[in-house]
Amino acid sequence: xxxxxxxxxxxxxxxxxxxxxxxxxxxxxxxxxxxxxxxxxxxxxxxxxxxxxxxxxxxxxxxxxxxxxxxxxxxxxxxxxxxxxxxxxxxxxxxxxxxxxxxxxxxxxxxxxxxxxxxxxxxxxxxxxxxxxxxxxxxxxxxxxxxxxxxxxxxxxxxxxxxxxxxxxxxxxxxxxxxxxxxxxxxxxxxxxxxxxxxxxxxxxxxxxxxxxxxxxxxx
Amino acid sequence: xxxxxxxxxxxxxxxxxxxxxxxxxxxxxxxxxxxxxxxxxxxxxxxxxxxxxxxxxxxxxxxxxxxxxxxxxxxxxxxxxxxxxxxxxxxxxxxxxxxxxxxxxxxxxxxxxxxxxxxxxxxxxxxxxxxxxxxxxxxxxxxxxxxxxxxxxxxxxxxxxxxxxxxxxxxxxxxxxxxxxxxxxxxxxxxxxxxxxxxxxxxxxxxxxx
Numbered sequence: 001x002x003x004x005x006x007x008x009x010x011x012x013x014x015x016x017x018x019x020x021x022x023x024x025x026x027x028x029x030x031x032x033x034x035x036x037x038x039x040x041x042x043x044x045x046x047x048x049x050x051x052x053x054x055x056x057x058x059x060x061x062x063x064x065x066x067x068x069x070x071x072x073x074x075x076x077x078x079x080x081x082x083x084x085x086x087x088x089x090x091x092x093x094x095x096x097x098x099x100x101x102x103x104x105x106x107x108x109x110x111x112x113x114x115x116x117x118x119x120x121x122x123x124x125x126x127x128x129x130x131x132x133x134x135x136x137x138x139x140x141x142x143x144x145x146x147x148x149x150x151x152x153x154x155x156x157x158x159x160x161x162x163x164x165x166x167x168x169x170x171x172x173x174x175x176x177x178x179x180x181x182x183x184x185x186x187x188x189x190x191x192x193x194x195x196x197x198x199x200x201x202x203x204x205x206x207x208x209x210x211x212x213x214x215x216x217x218x219x220x
Numbered sequence: 221x222x223x224x225x226x227x228x229x230x231x232x233x234x235x236x237x238x239x240x241x242x243x244x245x246x247x248x249x250x251x252x253x254x255x256x257x258x259x260x261x262x263x264x265x266x267x268x269x270x271x272x273x274x275x276x277x278x279x280x281x282x283x284x285x286x287x288x289x290x291x292x293x294x295x296x297x298x299x300x301x302x303x304x305x306x307x308x309x310x311x312x313x314x315x316x317x318x319x320x321x322x323x324x325x326x327x328x329x330x331x332x333x334x335x336x337x338x339x340x341x342x343x344x345x346x347x348x349x350x351x352x353x354x355x356x357x358x359x360x361x362x363x364x365x366x367x368x369x370x371x372x373x374x375x376x377x378x379x380x381x382x383x384x385x386x387x388x389x390x391x392x393x394x395x396x397x398x399x400x401x402x403x404x405x406x407x408x409x410x411x412x413x414x415x416x417x418x419x420x421x422x423x424x425x426x427x428x429x430x
Contacts, residue, residue, distance in 0.1 A: 008332030008383065009360040013352040016368040018415075022346050024270050029244040034344075035265035036248060036257065043256045052334055068335065068350045070240065077247060086250050094246035096253035109260040116268065119310035119340075122387040150385045152332050154359060166315075169386060186386055197360055205379045207359050210386035 001053075001146055002153060004060025009154040009197070033073040043103035046079050048120060049176035053148035054078055124183035126168040130213070132187060136162040137219040140189070140211065148176035151215045155207075158195050159219055163208055164188040171212050184212040274343035277308045278391055279412035281341060282423075283405040285318070286396040296320055299391065303341060313340020315388045319380070321419075326377050327392045328366075328419030330358035331384040338389035342414060349418065359383055369420045392419040399426040 007013075025031045037051075054075040056063065063071070080086050083101075090097045107115060132138060142157045143149065150172050166186040174182035193205030251257045281303055285292040295302040299316040303309060309316070316338060319327035331337065332355045337345035348354050357365050362379045366372065373379065382390045394416040400408060403426075411428075415421030 005333055007352055007355040008358075010352075010356045013356050016348050016351065016353045016357070016365055018348050018369060018420075019346065024274075024344055025266075026347070027241070029241045031266045031270075032244045032248055032262065033240075034269070035262040036244075036251065038265050039257045039261050040251065055334070064352055068347070073240065073244060073247070080251075085256060086254065090250050091246060094249055096250050100254035100256065103256060106256055106258060107261045108258055109264050112261055112264040112268065115311075116273075117310040119312065119314040120387070121314040123315065150333060152383065152385065154332070166386070166388060172386075188388075202361070202363060202379070204375065204377065205362055205381065207381045207383060209383045210388055212386070 001057060001148065002144055003056045004058070004063030005056035006153050008152045029073075030069040033069045033076070037072050037076045039107045040076060040080065042105050042107045042115075044079060044083060044085065045104070046083070047175055049148055049170075049172040050178070051075060051079065052172070053176045056148070122170040123167045124170060124181065126183055126185075128168070128185070130165050130168075130185040130187075132162045132165070132185075132213070132216065132218070134162050134164060138162060138187075138189060139217045139219040141215055141217055143215070145173065147173065149173050151211060152209060154196060155189075155191060155209055155211075158191055160189040160191040160195070160208075162187050163190040166210065169212070171214065173212075173214070184214055186210055186212050187216070189216070269339075269344050273339060275341075275412075275414035275417065276409070277306075277343075278338070278341035278414070278417045279409040280306060280405070281308070281318070281391065282393050282412045282417060283409035285393050286400075286408055287403075287405055295393070303391070308340045310340055312336070313338050313389055316341070317388050317390050319382065319390055319392045319419075321392060321394050323395070324378060325380055326373055326419065327380045327382065327390075328358060328362055329382045329384060329390040329392060330355060332356070332359055333383075333385060336384035336387075336389065338391050340389070341391050342417060346414070366420060369415065371421060392417050394423050397423050397426055 055071050085101055139159045140155045140157060168183045169186040170181040171184040174180055188208050189211045190206055190208040193207060194201040194203060196207060252259060285295050291302060295318045299318040303316050321327055335345055335350040337349060359381050362381050384390060397411055411423040413421050413423060416423045
């Protein structure tokens with residue numbers, strides 16, 4: 001979606017402000033929001049792409065005004081409600097008001113380390129050959145889906161070069177909508193800074209994105 | 221400047237903090253009462269990312285790459301396997317790519333679409349990495365962003381910006397500081413800063429080792 005999250009190349013946000021000796025979390029509630037989100041992945045059953053879409057799918061002004069963990073928290077509430085794990089009246093009451101929905105598994109303390117170590121690999125086997133090889137000239141499609149995509153606006157329509165064939169990976173555009181993993185070949189595509197930002201762009205800069213085959217057109 | 225930002229951040233979100241505290245507590249209570257979470261798991265998760273998984277992991281990788289040419293070659297050929305051999309990987313680190321800084325090329329990583337970051341080797345991202353100023357400008361004006369960090373590179377140094385749009389996670393391997401000949405991996409690791417592994421800073425100088 002062309003939402004507030006797609007920030008590459010936008011202006012007016014001011015300078016980057018590094019914080020010396022920054023703590024991992026800035027408030028107790030951030031720790032809880034973070035850990036609850038990770039722990040609820042198992043009983044919740046959503047995938048990372050669904051989670052990303054729920055986080056970004058809000059008015060851009062709201063997205064930009066919320067802190068990182070406020071967005072995480074809002075997404076956790078929303079995904080839990082959407083799946084019938086809890087309801088608004090329970091949030092208002094601050095307590096469970098009805099029996100839980102049955103869930104397959106919950107995250108036990110003994111499983112935390114194992115679960116984190118396993119993570120979420122996205123590479124999949126495929127019989128399809130990759131359409132591109134390193135060095136191939138490509139052009140990014142101009143697509144504007146209202147649903148989740150990982151093709152940033154600032155590279156759409158632009159010409160680049162395949163830097164690396166990464167492998168066949170879960171396609172977020174499908175996975176986010178519940179349409180399945182639909183694995184696709186994934187590539188690192190490199191762009192000249194001036195191709196992206198025009199003649200005034202810094203000639204010493206190149207930018208790359210990781211892009212799935214359905215985002216690419218041959219430009220050879 | 222950075223100090224002012226800290227104040228501004230806390231001020232802007234000051235009223236939200238107590239509200240967020242209450243809302244988070246309410247949500248946690250509901251999830252607990254429903255039996256969807258085990259409270260001990262929440263504690264373990266927080267402790268893991270506060271104490272165990274952080275930039276020290278990445279520093280160990282970089283220091284090893286500085287002293288061990290075989291490991292270094294493996295790291296750039298297959299980052300996931302080489303880093304995995306040190307016990308790091310998994311969540312936000314299943315597919316790792318190491319990027320080699322040289323006198324000619326400086327690498328810098330960003331996630332313009334959200335906040336993808338190599339948790340497995342750097343821990344959770346700092347606030348600035350997740351912020352709109354960094355995510356917007358890192359791809360369009362990396363030299364300007366580096367200036368915000370007090371970093372200046374020669375004009376003819378190529379800057380390569382890597383936007384983490386998939387599940388690959390990038391780790392920048394900075395150049396080994398001069399004057400560290402014969403140093404042990406442990407000692408070298410202390411020079412490796414978090415920002416030097418994102419590409420917005422350099423390792424510490426040998427004289428600053430502590």
